[in-house]
Amino acid sequence: MAGVFRHMAVGLQSSGKTTYAAALWYVVDAGEVPTVLLKGKHIGDHRYLETLARRWEDGWQVPRTKTLQHETVTMNLKDPRSGADVALRFADLSGETFEKAFATRSLSSSAASSFDGIQNLMLFVSANDPPDHLTMIDIAMELDEDVNEEEIDEDSSEEPIFDSAKTPRQVQIVDFLDSIRQPPLSVKIERVAVIVSAWDKRPEHNDPARWLTERMGLLDQYLRNSDVELRVYGVSAQGGDLPDKDNPPAAGDLEGLKEQHRLLSLAKASKRVEVAGNGAGEHDLTHPIRWLSGLEGE
Numbered sequence: 001m002a003g004v005f006r007h008m009a010v011g012l013q014s015s016g017k018t019t020y021a022a023a024l025w026y027v028v029d030a031g032e033v034p035t036v037l038l039k040g041k042h043i044g045d046h047r048y049l050e051t052l053a054r055r056w057e058d059g060w061q062v063p064r065t066k067t068l069q070h071e072t073v074t075m076n077l078k079d080p081r082s083g084a085d086v087a088l089r090f091a092d093l094s095g096e097t098f099e100k101a102f103a104t105r106s107l108s109s110s111a112a113s114s115f116d117g118i119q120n121l122m123l124f125v126s127a128n129d130p131p132d133h134l135t136m137i138d139i140a141m142e143l144d145e146d147v148n149e150e151e152i153d154e155d156s157s158e159e160p161i162f163d164s165a166k167t168p169r170q171v172q173i174v175d176f177l178d179s180i181r182q183p184p185l186s187v188k189i190e191r192v193a194v195i196v197s198a199w200d201k202r203p204e205h206n207d208p209a210r211w212l213t214e215r216m217g218l219l220d221q222y223l224r225n226s227d228v229e230l231r232v233y234g235v236s237a238q239g240g241d242l243p244d245k246d247n248p249p250a251a252g253d254l255e256g257l258k259e260q261h262r263l264l265s266l267a268k269a270s271k272r273v274e275v276a277g278n279g280a281g282e283h284d285l286t287h288p289i290r291w292l293s294g295l296e297g298e
């Protein structure tokens with residue numbers, strides 16, 4: 001059976017999409033660790049991915065994806081068990097594209113067209129993001145301080161009443177998912193693999209599904225009641241905090257370079273990657289993709 005499977009990566013700014021693509025490319029290309037999908041037959045022009053993968057291999061953050069940059073990443077993978085070919089299209093839209101869509105209620109036609117024929121999503125959220133759905137009042141009450149609500153109102157009187165950028169992330173994500181399922185896009189989503197990135201920043205436990213329930217309850221409930229197949233993976237594609245090559249830490253900033261040094265000292269760079277949940281191999285970034293492709297039961 002030869003299939004052409006197209007999946008789409010979505011997520012707000014800095015949710016880990018590009019780092020995942022870079023690490024996936026490296027891991028599949030290097031073949032240093034066991035993965036359920038392997039590198040496919042032919043590899044075309046992959047300059048964008050190769051640039052990213054080199055940055056990743058050298059121990060730097062990948063560059064931010066610019067707003068209008070729609071890089072379509074195509075990877076040919078092979079499923080050794082069924083013999084299926086998986087042509088994976090990883091449309092790396094920037095997080096800003098999604099945030100703009102939320103604020104303006106419209107999506108550019110090129111961004112919209114990348115959802116043509118899409119049934120399965122990789123949805124990125126980051127374990128490194130602090131909770132953003134608390135208000136000043138919640139925080140003050142948590143700290144058990146005297147709260148004068150009128151004073152808070154007065155102080156903020158010069159601020160705009162509603163700033164869409166301050167909408168909690170999970171509200172924006174639920175709105176986005178719901179919008180693409182409505183006309184005119186009418187995307188028929190079958191499977192969603194939630195990727196909790198920066199999993200090296202996880203809490204004590206190592207259960208990504210629990211993290212989603214506890215940290216993003218609204219999103220979790222929406223997905224569980226959406227008639228889609230759902231899985232949650234924890235993924236550390238970078239392995240830890242890394243410096244930005246375009247804005248490197250000063251030579252004396254040992255803290256900023258320590259983690260980079262530790263990660264670079266691993267003999268096999270693929271071992272920087274950590275994957276948790278759903279029986280995935282320790283470093284296997286292809287596991288969610290095989291499941292998204294419907295190949296797991298075969």
Ligand SMILES: Nc1nc2c(ncn2[C@@H]2O[C@H](COP(=O)(O)OP(=O)(O)OP(=O)(O)O)[C@@H](O)[C@H]2O)c(=O)[nH]1
Pocket residue numbers: 011012013014015016017018019020061062063064065066093094095096124128197198199200201235236237238239240241242
């Ligand atoms: N600690 C840690 N940080 C990570 C990991 N993966 C990504 N990050 C950091 O998370 C931030 C965002 O990562 P990107 O991969 O650029 O995110 P993105 O979703 O492509 O973001 P946009 O291009 O803005 O849409 C960067 O600062 C990364 O260094 C990880 O495994 N661990």
Ligand SMILES: [Mg+2]
Pocket residue numbers: 017018019063064065092093094095
């Ligand atoms: Mg990006």
